[in-house]
Amino acid sequence: MTELGDTMKASKAPAIARAAAVLRLLGKRGVPMGVQAIARELGLVPSTCLYVLRALVAEELVAFDADTKRYTLDAGVLTLARAWLRRDQFNDLAQAPLDRLAREFxxxxxxVQVFGLDHIIVTAMSQSGQNFQLSTQVGSRFPALVSATGRCIAAFGNYPVSELEPRFExxxxxxxxxxxxxLAQVEEARLSGVAVDAGHYIAGVTVIAAPVWKGGRDDTRRPGHALVAIGIGAALRSELPRLKEALKGAARSLGEQLEG
Amino acid sequence: MTELGDTMKASKAPAIARAAAVLRLLGKRGVPMGVQAIARELGLVPSTCLYVLRALVAEELVAFDADTKRYTLDAGVLTLARAWLRRDQFNDLAQAPLDRLAREFxxxxxxVQVFGLDHIIVTAMSQSGQNFQLSTQVGSRFPALVSATGRCIAAFGNYPVSELEPRFExxxxxxxxxxxxxLAQVEEARLSGVAVDAGHYIAGVTVIAAPVWKGGRDDTRRPGHALVAIGIGAALRSELPRLKEALKGAARSLGEQLEG
DNA sequence: GAATGTTATTCTGTATATTGAATGACGGAA
DNA sequence: TTCCGTCATTCAATATACAGAATAACATTC
Structure with missing residues (x-):
């Protein structure tokens, strides 16, 4: 599409952008797709698309069903993800405090890891086993500015308002x-050091987010990660102040541990 | 390197093979690497390697630290893996019986998913919470012919002995x-329908594997998946016959459910 | 401070990956 | 059956991604 075209033309290895686009499309759709369908959707030439798919099949990132001539993601992507999880420092260090907070409250x-104003990706999760819980999956993407993390990114990212508003819309x-x-809630987050979303993003659910800076808080840089707490609004109310402090503390100490 | 060369020259999109090789290398090493180090290791020209890396960074599959000029895997790989996990039919259906067996025994x-005679990838796992357990991680790769899965693949894959022996070595x-x-153990697996590795692969540990065929057993095709049970040899001995039957049954019924 | 070994990066001609049209292969409709 | 539309795949011409040398930016060592 137009987005793909941009990243491609700038690059000196456009095949890689195409490959990534194909992988993401197959991931999003979930259903097996044919060459033509993929090409149409991504605005690629069918023959080019075929070569991309063949290369991906050779790498075991895409599976090919010779009978139906359909393509899907293959298990190779898992191997990469595992390697990433194992080496990411934030992830290693975050798990323990996340577990502790989940259990205590x-x-x-x-x-989560922050990708500018575009989106965030959930990289670690902990749930208190007791009864039903809101939950996502590791690997999920969300728009950057939504919910509590959104206010968090806006509050500590030093972005000009002109960049925020169109995305907010x-x-x-x-x-x-x-x-x-x-804007008022963002300002409040800036002052208190924690962002809160009280039932806006999901009705009845309170979300809290605290920024994590590599090497400790540094208002000249943007936080690359955040810790997030999610709970039923009604059940949380009395504990909220304590939880905010706990989350802020965990995020601060985590940041100080990062990068040696 | 030589392997990379082969997959590349055959392909009409060599950049993708290079990209995959870079991703895997970064995954394997775990440490941040510079352009030159990566290029040397993979037998690439530094400039080409740089372009590959830049493309991967643009896709958020690789992270770039501007200060140290080092590259690592990025969280984008996680998103792909999650998409795969969510819609792989084998995985969905396998989890319940795996949990049941893990708990019961x-x-x-x-x-696991089988990739010919090359390797297998672990795609689902269940552990009985009680005490210490041998365990791998989802996404791990093993050589195809090792341990019980190896005998399983050899027994039901109809491979000529001439292909097996060099790999076995x-x-x-x-x-x-x-x-x-x-060979005798493989033959035994063929007759009984389950393969056993009694302390060969890991001393003191018994591994059992049963083949899974899409759409039910079909000796004309090769099994694409397998169910595997791992336990301490000594603790398992008395239960072994029952476990073998249970695993075989689970694998059979799973195969019958696959592919509608 | 000069020299030497690194490193990342830019530059340019050419081998080649990409394209769009042509070819086959298939499946459903008449 | 024969037609038609759609599909995957091959092919030949050309725009361009890539290899290799040259450059620039470092550290380290003398």
Whole structure:
């Protein structure tokens, strides 16, 4: 599409951009797809698409069913992911405090990695086993500015308002806040060091996020990660102040441990 | 290197083979690496390697530290893996019986995907929480012919002996069986429908593997998956016959459910 | 401070990956 | 059956990604 075209033309290895686009498409769709369908969707020439697919099959990143001539993701992607999980320092260090918080407060906690104003990816998760819990999966992507992490990124990223507003407009919420409300909440997050989403993103669910800076807090740089706590709003209310402090503390000490 | 050269020259999209090789290298090493080091290791020209890396960074599959000029895997690989896990039919269906077996026998169970005679990848795992357990991680790769899965693949894959022997020679075992012993064990697996490795691969540990055929057993095709049970040899002895039957049954019924 | 070994990066001609049209292969409709 | 549309795949011409040398930016060592 147009987005693919941009990343491709700039690069000196456009095949890689195409390959990544194919992998992501196959991941998103989930259903086995034929060459033509993939090519059409991505705006690729069918023959080129075929070569890309063949190369990916050779690498075991894509599986090919010779009978139906359909392609799907293959298990090779798992191997890469495992390697990443094993070596990511944030992930290693985050798991213990996330577990502790989840257990102590009976909530779900997440570690996320921030990709600018585009999106965040969940890289670690812990759930208190007791009863039902909201939960995502490791690897999930969310728009950067949504929910508590969104306010967190806005509050500590030093982005100009002109960059924030257009992105804000496109977000989906259960109970969307107004632009002015949101700005006020961002300002509050900046002052308190923790961002809160009280039922806006998902009705009845409170989300809290604290920024993590490599090597400790540094207001001149943008936080690369965040710790997130998710709980039922009603059940959380009395504990909220304590949880905010606990999350902020965990995020701070985690940041100080990062990068030696 | 030579292997990379082969897959590359055959392909009409060599950049993808290079990209995959870079990703795997970064995954294997775990440490951040510079352009030159990567290029040297893979037998690439530094400039080409640089372009590959830049493309991968643009796709968020590789992270670049501008200060140290070092590259590592990035979280994007996780997103792909998650997409794969969510829609792999074998994985979905395998988890429940794996959990059941793990709990009932107090062992670790695995679901694996077979890649010909090359290797297998662990795609699902279940551990009985009680005490210490041998365990791998989802995403791990093993040589195809090693341990119980190896005998399983040899027994049901209809491979000519001439293809098996050279690969067999290169395997690493705690207590390597002789070629003749191994062939006898393979034959036994063929007759009984389950393969057993009694302390050969890892001393003191018994591994059992049963083949899974899409759409039910079909001796004209090769099994694409297998269920594996891992337990301490001594603790398992009395239960072994029952476990073998249980694993075989689970593998059969799983195969029948696959592919609609 | 000069010299030497690194490193990452830019530059340029050419081998080649990409393209779009042509060819086959298939499946459903008439 | 024969037609038609759609599919995957091959092919030959050309735009371009790539290899290799040259450059630039470092550290380290003398």
């Amino acid at each position: 009976g909530i779900t906690t997440l570690g 496109h977000l989906r919420w259960d109970e969307a806040p107004s632009w002015q409300e949101w | 107090g062992i670790t169970t695995l679901g 290169h395997l690493r075992w705690d207590e390597a069986p002789s070629w003749q012993e191994w």
